[in-house]
Amino acid sequence: MMVTGVDFVFRPQPTIYLLWALGDEETRRVIEAAHERAIERVLEWIEDEVAVIRYGKDGIYRVRPPGGLVAARFRHYEARSGRPLLHDHPLLSVKGQRLDGKWGSIHTLALHENTVAASAPYNEIVAAEVCEALGLATEPRTVAPGRRPVMEIAGVRH
Numbered sequence: 001m002m003v004t005g006v007d008f009v010f011r012p013q014p015t016i017y018l019l020w021a022l023g024d025e026e027t028r029r030v031i032e033a034a035h036e037r038a039i040e041r042v043l044e045w046i047e048d049e050v051a052v053i054r055y056g057k058d059g060i061y062r063v064r065p066p067g068g069l070v071a072a073r074f075r076h077y078e079a080r081s082g083r084p085l086l087h088d089h090p091l092l093s094v095k096g097q098r099l100d101g102k103w104g105s106i107h108t109l110a111l112h113e114n115t116v117a118a119s120a121p122y123n124e125i126v127a128a129e130v131c132e133a134l135g136l137a138t139e140p141r142t143v144a145p146g147r148r149p150v151m152e153i154a155g156v157r158h
Contacts, residue, residue, distance in 0.1 A: 003094055006111045008118065010039050011087035012126050015156035019130075021084035027134065032086065034129035038122045039088055043071070045121065046092075050114045053096045053104035062107065065096030069106070127151055 011017060012035055020031040047069050052062040070093035079085040094106045127138050131153070140149035141158060152158060 003108050005091045005093055006108060008090045008092065008115060009087060010035070010042070010090070010119075010122050011085060012130075013123055013150060013152055014158050015153040016126060016130055017084070017086050018156055019134075019153060020086050030133045031126075031130055034126045034133070035086060035088070037129065038125035039073075039090065041125060042118050042122045043069070043090060046111070046114065046118060050110055050118075051092075051096065052107045052110060053098055054107050055098065055102075055104045059105075059107070063098060065106065066099050067097050069093065069096060123151070127153070 012020065012031065016031060020028050023031070047065065051065055051069055053065055055061050055063075071090050073088055073090045075086075075088050077084065077086060079087075092106070092111065094108055095103050096106050098104050131137060137154045138151040139154040141152045142149045
């Protein structure tokens with residue numbers, strides 16, 4: 001199967017998207033701005049630290065795409081069920097331009113291996129910015145026994 005792009009999905013933690021769905025215009029604006037900045041920073045991290053173009057016999061040479069990645073981003077405001085859910089789908093192309101001007105293939109396994117790693121800084125950035133702007137705090141919530149707790153907005157029921 002030929003892969004032409006990798007779809008990442010960024011959505012705030014449940015308590016944050018509940019505040020977004022039920023909040024006033026100022027709350028929604030703050031959350032959307034934090035969401036936007038977090039996505040930008042994570043995509044920059046992917047470009048700078050994760051994405052590599054493989055070339056040469058069996059892809060033995062690897063370079064960072066000097067001009068960055070080619071991406072299209074789609075914002076959605078609802079889940080498939082019709083419930084409010086702020087989330088974005090950045091679709092990253094698997095082609096990147098090398099220093100010599102030729103186009104090569106982005107190592108898709110590296111992108112796939114870092115999808116979970118990309119969610120952690122996204123969640124941290126959104127939570128920190130929303131809490132600072134709205135005067136809120138976070139608290140840990142255990143999702144599954146033995147797993148690291150996730151940070152949610154204190155006082156907002158999941």
